[in-house]
Amino acid sequence: MTDLEAFLASASVDQAVFALRPEYRALLIGVSGLPRSASTGGGPIDAAADEVLLRAETVARELLAENPVEQLPHVAAWRDAYRQFGAKPQRTRNSLEALLRRAESGLPRVNPLTDIYNAISVLHQVPIGGEDLSAYVGPPRLGRATGSEPFDTMANGAVAVERPEPGEVIWCDDGGVTCRRWNWRQGRRTQLAPATTNALFILDALSPMTDEALTAAGDELIDRLRGLEPELSVAVRVLGAGNVRLPS
Template identity: 50%
Template sequence: MFEFPTIDDRIATIAPGFRAVSIIVDATAAAEGNQDHDILSDACAFVTSGGPSWADAHLASWAEAYQRFGAKPNRTPCSAQALRKRVLKDGRMQPINPVVDLYNAVSLRYAIPVGGENADAYFGHPFLSIADGSEDFETVMNGEAVLEHPEPGEVIWRDDSGVTCRRWNWRQGTRTRIEDTGGRMWFVLEAMDTMPEHALLEATSMLADGLRTLMPGSTIVSTRIALP
């Protein structure tokens, strides 16, 4: 199975209220499932109607954490803030693929950063750490593949090969992004202490249940991630 994610103990000084849930999925033997074609539009409607009630407080906590490691949250916000801003501006989001649409819907409905990764593209285990600036990050700029490096002191998700997500959960790299519903996948829901505990549990259930519907017969393991 995919190796369990770990957290650098220095993260506690940046976000002492951080907690997360890891969901590992093995869909190699999964059957073809059903897609909820309304899940993303329903989540957008929920956001435009003002939900959830804790959104502002939770996203403010993320902005504070970003500032602590030198990022500018107005310029490079956490993924949940970026999605929410887009929906509040446009009222909708374009669908991408069933898996990405599902975890984006969870992120919107619960105002929580949710990452989805192709576990088969990983080298070693996911590691939430602080960059020294030498790590490789594969991305795309103006339609062309480029290799970037994080800023020293930047919070990153990485594996043994390089960065998988810059500025904590701001931008995912191309190497590990999910393209379809096959193989092994890894998801992470990331919360601060301003998100109610019941909401984190509900978000986890929404994602896990949606994955079972999309990929029946998958092995799905959810585990709490704690700060060291």
Template identity: 45%
Template sequence: MQILVTDAFWELFPAARIGLVVARGVDNTGAEGQPAALLAEAIAASAAALEGADMASHPAVAPWRTAYAQFGAKPSKFRSSIESLLRSAQSGRLRSISPLVDLYNSVSLRYQLPCGGEDLAAIAGDLRLTRAAGGEGFRTIGADRDEPPAPGEVIYADDAGAVCRCFNWREA
């Protein structure tokens, strides 16, 4: 399997910077431990720093709203993962999910940039950061119906369909 960024993506975002970490042999079981503690610290720090903040104009959020608008997504409907995390931390709704998710959510909050993760064993073929043709299969975790991306939407896709929609909005 390869992880690819297509020309269609670079044409829209030529100055984008992308970071990637591949972790193998991760034990993502257990509810307690250091990742949960790191997340709790990040939530507390974020909530204090964000008190009374206007999220739409926040320096970590506004560029994502602009990026989403560039590919036709309404930023108030499709919120970037960092905006959703910051809003959840601000309101006290963010909770522990699993050690790995807690770890990357704590990094996202601490550095105010979106981080995400995929189980590479579940990827069919190559993983591509690209723009949707439209109609790629996509079903969010726990959903009972398909919600395919719109043509031109920035997605992560594999050979089976969209893995993550609207850049970093929602995962399958």
């Protein structure tokens, strides 16, 4: 077993989350050996990221020309899940909805690594988070907050530590919250940085997204990352109520 496989094998989803949404699946993709230019940009890497972003913007505009964003099937499912744990989706939008709402004026350009996974999120209609795997303290876990967990973030331009609401669905490790409200806002400590060479990507799926569609999203993300570094090391795991592993 590789280090990446061991890390993903230690990840878990609490049964309290499956009690909320029994059909939930998390596709975890761990990668190592990314070039530093993936997080800083430059030359062909920028061009590769921009190409997939432009395609995602086109697809999003076509989708939104036919339906309001909140009526897109996977967006609607996530809005319902947010309501189930007490969040207000019109105020704290899941990451997929937030990206789609920016598509008309243009998706954000952050760095090639972030831009690529944001584009895949829009193209496949699935929330995706990307984090610096090397910054983790212990394994990733998805559960419901007690309200005491620290969340390292920025507020009004300054470093701040916040606490989730009790019962809120959170990703965390032994160091605290890594992402609040399931897939709303990622923490500062584990965010992708210029020095990132090892990363964790989390793809969150609810019904009506099928296992096949989730796998396709993960496959395209891996293909795009291997376009940045052909020798990239990759490990894949799916966490579901039955802990069923999907083919990579």
